[in-house]
Amino acid sequence: MTDYEFRLIVRGAEPAAAPVLSIPGPMRLAVNDGKLSAVPLAAQDAQAADICVVQPIHRSQHSPELLLLSAQPECLLLNGIHALPLNVLQAADEVALPESQLLLHVTLYRSAPVGPLPAAMPGKTCALCRGAFVPSASTYRCVCGALLHAPTQADQAESCATMSTDCPACSRPICLAGGYEFWPADLDKPEALDAHQP
Ligand SMILES: [Zn+2]
Numbered sequence: 001m002t003d004y005e006f007r008l009i010v011r012g013a014e015p016a017a018a019p020v021l022s023i024p025g026p027m028r029l030a031v032n033d034g035k036l037s038a039v040p041l042a043a044q045d046a047q048a049a050d051i052c053v054v055q056p057i058h059r060s061q062h063s064p065e066l067l068l069l070s071a072q073p074e075c076l077l078l079n080g081i082h083a084l085p086l087n088v089l090q091a092a093d094e095v096a097l098p099e100s101q102l103l104l105h106v107t108l109y110r111s112a113p114v115g116p117l118p119a120a121m122p123g124k125t126c127a128l129c130r131g132a133f134v135p136s137a138s139t140y141r142c143v144c145g146a147l148l149h150a151p152t153q154a155d156q157a158e159s160c161a162t163m164s165t166d167c168p169a170c171s172r173p174i175c176l177a178g179g180y181e182f183w184p185a186d187l188d189k190p191e192a193l194d195a196h197q198p
């Protein structure tokens, strides 16, 4: 269980409407009538209409990555360059489907990065001050797996996560509120989900 998820922002001919598809696991992407859909992958159900398969991968101490596999890479452009059969994407990468005039922005959505020390991580130390966590500690969890001391609801005092702007392990910006890690500058954010802090 992770507290972040890859999502695809889908832009088509209608610029105002940009649906967001969740990619919680391996999914097939297909275009039907100009609309992109994402369906959980089952080995036996690949179809000719599929554009590609995407699968999030989580390697410890690495930024999350999204694998993109395509049997027709010539139909895809990644950041303006022709795709390969196997590609590794990160947040803010762009996938263009010239044939159906769709553009996909890869982004990460982070739900609550601040919470109690995960039970599965005893003995972990803070990535900034190297101090051990007490069992009742409030922690900030970076997507790279690093943990930092974090403020609690009751105690908003300075803590390692508020004293640092970037994760000491991966240099990713620290965002206590969660939300979308990347969102296109020229696109309105969905109000209800806008928890992002720059
Ligand atoms: Zn600390």
Ligand SMILES: [Zn+2]
Binding pocket: 142, 143, 144, 145, 146, 167, 168, 169, 170, 171, 172
């Ligand atoms: Zn990190």
